[in-house]
Amino acid sequence: MNYLNGTCLCGKINIQIPDDFEYMGNCHCSECRKFSGSDYASVGGIDSSKVNIVTGENHITYFHKTAETDLAFCSSCGSSLFTRKNTGKKHNIRLGILNDVPSKKPAFHIFTGSKADWNNICDDLPQFEEGPSSK
């Protein structure tokens, strides 16, 4: 198994995960927009047990968004790192932290119903008005 390395902007946090994402997609919900500061967030889902925080765990701050979801960011540089789903034991890794190229690519857009007005989706990937699992 190939391993992927991820770091925040200041480099204090180093995360290692196997190149084993279960899915990869672009989330256009308003919360990802706020948290990432970008039009949308590209994330990859992976089992929480496979996420290895190599260095800088003491610099990770968790914003407790809901009972099941924590958002992780670096308390030193502010980089958004991942979403932690406590009930499903999944991490959604923000692909922007990766220093290595994963073998998968984002394959869908979700929450396009609340996407930024100024953002035009210019690819042929499937689009979902909401999350695939929120039906």
Ligand SMILES: [Zn+2]
């Ligand atoms: Zn940092």
Ligand SMILES: [Zn+2]
């Ligand atoms: Zn989102």
